């Protein structure tokens with residue numbers, strides 16, 4: 001039977017907040033507003049770029065009537081510097097190659113918009129490892145709605161495990177009734193024990209064994 005693994009992106013495969021931070025602050029500077037800290041921006045990541053922009057606007061008391069224009073400004077800045085400060089978490093490319101060698105089909109299911117997602121995966125040489133990529137704007141709904149995760153596995157033609165770092169991912173796995181492996185070095189705000197998960201890891205070298213256990217059931 002074909003097995004599949006679907007990964008969240010931000011905080012799971014890549015530490016992308018430093019570039020999101022720069023893009024948000026350039027957007028705020030355009031509007032004459034003072035910058036946010038890295039920690040503030042990190043806390044706003046996980047529900048997609050429109051939500052990140054909304055949180056930044058609220059923090060700087062910018063009227064929401066400007067939301068569409070601010071999203072466009074943020075995406076413009078982000079497209080110019082999508083991976084300048086972004087880094088792939090240790091062991092990710094090696095582990096993804098190992099899993100492909102073991103016959104797993106791999107996908108990405110992120111709340112990041114599709115265009116920057118593909119731009120980033122390509123720039124980091126990760127794009128060829130994935131058979132499907134679903135972004136936050138690929139469907140009318142985003143995580144924690146289970147539909148994008150279901151669509152990812154459907155496109156892969158296989159069932160398997162979802163790997164993510166956040167409250168949103170844990171809820172998505174639960175609602176989709178897909179086994180969930182929690183990566184603990186990402187942007188989670190909740191203690192590990194308070195998040196529903198079937199496995200937990202802090203080193204990608206542990207993942208092949210975890211998947212073997214979760215897909216054997």
Ligand SMILES: O=C(O)COP(=O)(O)O
Nearest residue numbers: 009010046047048111112
């Ligand atoms: O764009 C976001 O807010 C987060 O994206 P993620 O789903 O890859 O964590």
Ligand SMILES: [Mg+2]
Nearest residue numbers: 008010011165
């Ligand atoms: Mg994430």
